[in-house]
Amino acid sequence: MQDTTAAATDTKLQRVLDWIERTGNKLPDPAMIFFFSLLIVWALSWLLSSMSFGEIDPRTGEAIVVHNQLTGSSLATFLANMVKTFTGFAPLGVVLVAMLGVGVAEHSGFINTGIKKILDRTPQFLLTPIVILVAIVSHTASDAGYVLVIPLAGVIYYAMGRHPLAGITAAFAGVSGGFSANFVPSAIDPLLQSFTQSAAQILDPAIQINPLNNYFFTSASSVLVILVGWYLNDKIIEPRLQKMVVDGDPEDIPKFAEVTGKEQSALRWALFAMAVGIGLLVASVWSESSALRSPNGELASYSAPLMQSIVPLIFLLFLIPGVVYGYLAGTFKNSRDVINAMTKSMDGMSYYIVMAFFCALFISAFNTSNIGALLAVKGADTLRELALPASVTVVGMILLTGFVNLFVGSASAKWALIGPILVPMLMQLGISPDLTQAAYRIGDSSSNIITPLMPYFPLVVVYAQRYVKGTGIGTLISIMLPYALTLLVCWTAFLLIYWSIGLPLGIQSSYTYGG
Numbered sequence: 001m002q003d004t005t006a007a008a009t010d011t012k013l014q015r016v017l018d019w020i021e022r023t024g025n026k027l028p029d030p031a032m033i034f035f036f037s038l039l040i041v042w043a044l045s046w047l048l049s050s051m052s053f054g055e056i057d058p059r060t061g062e063a064i065v066v067h068n069q070l071t072g073s074s075l076a077t078f079l080a081n082m083v084k085t086f087t088g089f090a091p092l093g094v095v096l097v098a099m100l101g102v103g104v105a106e107h108s109g110f111i112n113t114g115i116k117k118i119l120d121r122t123p124q125f126l127l128t129p130i131v132i133l134v135a136i137v138s139h140t141a142s143d144a145g146y147v148l149v150i151p152l153a154g155v156i157y158y159a160m161g162r163h164p165l166a167g168i169t170a171a172f173a174g175v176s177g178g179f180s181a182n183f184v185p186s187a188i189d190p191l192l193q194s195f196t197q198s199a200a201q202i203l204d205p206a207i208q209i210n211p212l213n214n215y216f217f218t219s220a221s222s223v224l225v226i227l228v229g230w231y232l233n234d235k236i237i238e239p240r241l242q243k244m245v246v247d248g249d250p251e252d253i254p255k256f257a258e259v260t261g262k263e264q265s266a267l268r269w270a271l272f273a274m275a276v277g278i279g280l281l282v283a284s285v286w287s288e289s290s291a292l293r294s295p296n297g298e299l300a301s302y303s304a305p306l307m308q309s310i311v312p313l314i315f316l317l318f319l320i321p322g323v324v325y326g327y328l329a330g331t332f333k334n335s336r337d338v339i340n341a342m343t344k345s346m347d348g349m350s351y352y353i354v355m356a357f358f359c360a361l362f363i364s365a366f367n368t369s370n371i372g373a374l375l376a377v378k379g380a381d382t383l384r385e386l387a388l389p390a391s392v393t394v395v396g397m398i399l400l401t402g403f404v405n406l407f408v409g410s411a412s413a414k415w416a417l418i419g420p421i422l423v424p425m426l427m428q429l430g431i432s433p434d435l436t437q438a439a440y441r442i443g444d445s446s447s448n449i450i451t452p453l454m455p456y457f458p459l460v461v462v463y464a465q466r467y468v469k470g471t472g473i474g475t476l477i478s479i480m481l482p483y484a485l486t487l488l489v490c491w492t493a494f495l496l497i498y499w500s501i502g503l504p505l506g507i508q509s510s511y512t513y514g515g
Contacts, residue, residue, distance in 0.1 A: 031354050031355040031357075031358050031359075032358075034355065034358035034359045034361070034362045034416070035358045035362075037362045037366075038358065038361055038362045038365055041069065041362065041365045041366050041369055041371060042069045042070050042365065042369075043070075044066075044369070044371055045066055045067060045068050045069040045070065045365075045369040045371060046068050046069070046070045048066040048371070048374070049065075049066050049067060049068035051066070053065075053066075053374060055374060055378060064370060064373055064374050065370060066369055066370050066371060066374060067368060067369050067370055068369075069365055069368065069369050074368075078361075078364075078365070081364075082361070085360050085361060085364045086356070086357050086360050086361070088360075089356055089359070089360035089363075092353070092356045092360070093311075096346070096349060096353075097311050097312065097315050098186075098190070098311050098314045098315055099345045099346070099349055100315060100319070100342045100345060100346070101314060101315035101316060101317065101318040101319035101322070102186075102314075102315075102318045102345065103341050103342050103344060103345020103346070104318065104319050104322035104323060104326070104338060104341045104342060104345070105318035105319070105321060105322030105325075106322075106341075106345065107322075107326075107331075107340075107341035107344055107345070108322045108323070108325050108326030108329070108331050108332060108341060109263070109266075109325060109326070109329055109331050110266075110267070110270050110318075110321055110322045110325035110326070111138075111148075112148055113259055113263045113264075113266070113267050113325070113329075114267060114271075116152065116259050117259055117264070117267060118130065118134050120156075120258070120259065122156075124160050124162075127156070127157070127160065127162075127167075128166075128170050128229070128230045128233045128234055129226050129227075129229075129230045131149075131153045131156075131167060131170050131171050131174065132170055132171070132173065132174035132178065132225065132226045132229045132230065132233075133174070133222070133226055134149055134171075134174070135149045135150070135153075135170075135171045135172075135173075135174025135175040135178070136174050136175075136178045136181055136182050136222050136225060136226070137182065137183075137184055138175060146175060146176075146456040146459060146460075149171050149174075149175060150168055150171040150172055150175060150460060150463055151168070151463045152171075153167035153168055153170060153171035154167045154168040154171075154463060154464075154466070154467065155167075158246075158467065162238065163238055163241045163242065163244070163246070164246065164466075164467040165241050165244065165464055165467060165468060165471070165479070166233055166237060166238040166241055168460065168463050168464055168467075169233070169237060169476075169479050169480060169483070170229060170233040170237075172449055172460050172480065173225075173229045173232075173233070173449060173480065173483045173487075174225065174226075174229060176445075176448040176449050176456070177225070177229075177445060177446060177448055177449045177480075177483050177484065177487050178221075178222065178225035178226075178229070178445060178487075179411065179441075179444070179445040179448055180214075180218055180221065180441030180442065180444060180445040181218055181221035181222040181224070181225040181445070182218055182219070182222055183218070183219035183222050185211075185212060185215065185310065185314060186314065188411070189211055189212055189214070189215065189218075189310075190211035190310055190311050190314075191412055192214075192411070192412070192415055192437055192440075192441070193209050193210070193211045193212075193213060193437070195412065195415045195416050195419050196209050196213075196415075196419060196423055196433045196434075196436070196437045197209040197433070198363060198367075198419075198420070199372075199419040199420040199421075199422075199423035199424060199433070200423050200424065200427060200433040201367075202367055202372040202373055202420060202423075202424045203373065203424040203427050203428070204427070207433070209433055209434070210506065210507045210508040210509065211310040211311070212310060212506050212507040213433075213434045213437065213505060213506040213507065213508060213509040214434065214437060214438045214441065214505055214506045214509065215506040215507055216503065216504050216505060216506050216507075216509075217438050217495070217498060217503075217505045217506060218438075218441070218506075220494075220498065220503075221491065221494065224490060224491060224494050225487065225491075228483075228486055228487060228490050229483065232482055232483055232486060236482060237479060237482065237483075241479070244468050245468070246467050246468060247468060247469055247470075248465070248466045248467045248468065248469060262328075262329060262330065263329050265328065266324070266325045266326075266328035266329035267325060269324055269325070269328055270321035270322070270324045270325035270328070271321065273320050273321050273324040274317065274320065274321040277316065277317065277320050277321075278317075281313070285306055291305065292304065292305045292306040292309070293305075293306065322341070323338055326338065326341070352412070355412075359416045362416075363416065363420060366420055367420070372420045372421065372424060373424065375421050375425070390429065390430070390431055391496055391499070393426065393429065393431070394431065394435065394436075394439045394495070394496075395492055395496075397422060397426070397436070397439050397440070397443070398439050398440075398442050398443040398488070398492050398495075399443065399488075400443065401414070401418070401439070401440050401442075401443025401444055402443040402444075402446055402447040402488060403447075404418065404443075405443065405444050405447045405448065405451060406447055406450070406451045411444050414444065415440060415444070419440070422436060422440070423436050423437075426513075427513045430512050430513055430514070431511075431512065431513060432509070432510045432511055432512055432513045433513070434505050434506065434509035434510055434511070435499070435505065435510075435511050438495060438505055439495065442488070442491045442492060442495060443488075445487070445491075446484055446487045446488040446491060447484055447488070448484075449480040449483055449484050450477050450480050450481055450484045457473070457476070458473075460476060461473055461475075461476050464476060499511060
């Protein structure tokens with residue numbers, strides 16, 4: 001009877017998962033979603049421009065008026081400013097500059113060797129938490145977690161006599177499920193911040209958001225993700241995996257490649273160069289008269305050049321050790337190789353640039369039409385009438401984000417799409433953009449590992465098939481579902497507790513917005 005019930009449950013779950021996959025596959029590409037959204041904004045601006053609204057614009061104190069974007073003058077201005085709108089799109093420069101430095105560190109082999117060295121020296125009883133930790137840190141190197149940490153974890157688990165799929169899924173949980181948990185600043189921090197700031201400026205044009213406005217929370221969250229993943233993997237997931245026989249072809253199972261002596265030496269000098277760079281930075285800001293401090297001597301102030309230099313510092317933090325490692329390890333022979341590494345990193349960003357073009361046009365039209373302000377004020381009024389506690393509103397946003405993430409996988413694309421609505425709406429309720437962004441990151445990360453539409457999901461299936469031939473999308477989702485649900489519940493509870501205690505979310509951050 002229990003087997004029949006379990007089979008029926010599995011069948012229902014599979015139908016739900018199949019529906020999610022079919023529905024998601026029918027959605028247009030994110031770039032096209034922004035293009036269609038632009039057309040919708042134009043159409044709505046034409047329809048709403050003739051209507052009067054009682055809502056008051058908090059920026060001007062006057063009634064909100066929707067501006068028609070289909071008039072001759074509006075379309076002429078749109079075309080005349082198109083290039084400026086694109087090149088002035090804040091997230092574009094943020095991501096590209098950071099990835100230039102990360103690309104050098106990645107393609108030189110510095111990041112890969114560092115990850116191998118950490119995992120190679122890990123005792124078996126600490127293997128899972130270290131794998132998840134390394135997976136979390138790998139976010140700083142774009143795709144390194146997916147192309148290196150996940151398959152390498154399977155190799156190491158297999159070499160230690162443990163089930164290789166346990167290693168693969170633990171690393172996947174850290175890389176993708178813990179995407180927004182990291183104690184090392186990375187390009188994702190200023191990327192999301194730039195979208196958040198653009199959205200907040202719909203209501204408050206003068207507002208400035210610090211690039212590290214969630215840093216303390218994401219750092220603390222890395223501990224939560226490690227502990228949750230460690231317990232689930234070793235106590236629940238791996239015991240269940242024992243019934244899955246490793247039947248992959250021996251020739252297809254990758255072997256663990258030891259770090260050579262030359263690579264070890266290069267890694268030591270690269271880390272030394274990184275430490276020297278960090279030391280010089282600390283020394284340069286130590287004095288209260290430092291040029292990197294704000295005029296009143298503060299370091300954390302947004303007006304401080306240090307805070308405005310977060311992205312260039314990320315660039316240098318990875319560029320310098322990447323170059324040192326490359327020359328000493330032999331992966332770089334001359335300056336052309338360094339430039340080629342930067343070029344390769346930009347090759348991987350080509351799609352993002354295309355998406356950013358349409359996103360920039362959509363956000364510009366959304367802001368200019370005043371539809372964003374109208375939605376924010378009306379939505380805030382509705383929520384205010386419901387009189388829901390702020391914590392309930394934030395939890396609802398997390399669940400909404402997690403659901404949307406099943407269909408729109410890109411963190412930046414999704415936030416660019418819903419941020420201009422949610423951020424100003426919650427600001428009207430007194431909830432700060434910093435808290436809204438932190439809530440978004442939880443919903444975005446937790447459901448990454450159960451959506452087949454996540455670009456790297458099929459790749460993880462391939463990694464698993466090297467060991468267990470019958471592994472499919474449904475198999476991987478069923479393994480990762482406990483991670484996703486547990487992370488969603490525990491991480492949400494963690495934010496609420498963190499918030500109730502009043503711990504800082506990040507640098508220059510707050511929980512409330514006072515207008």
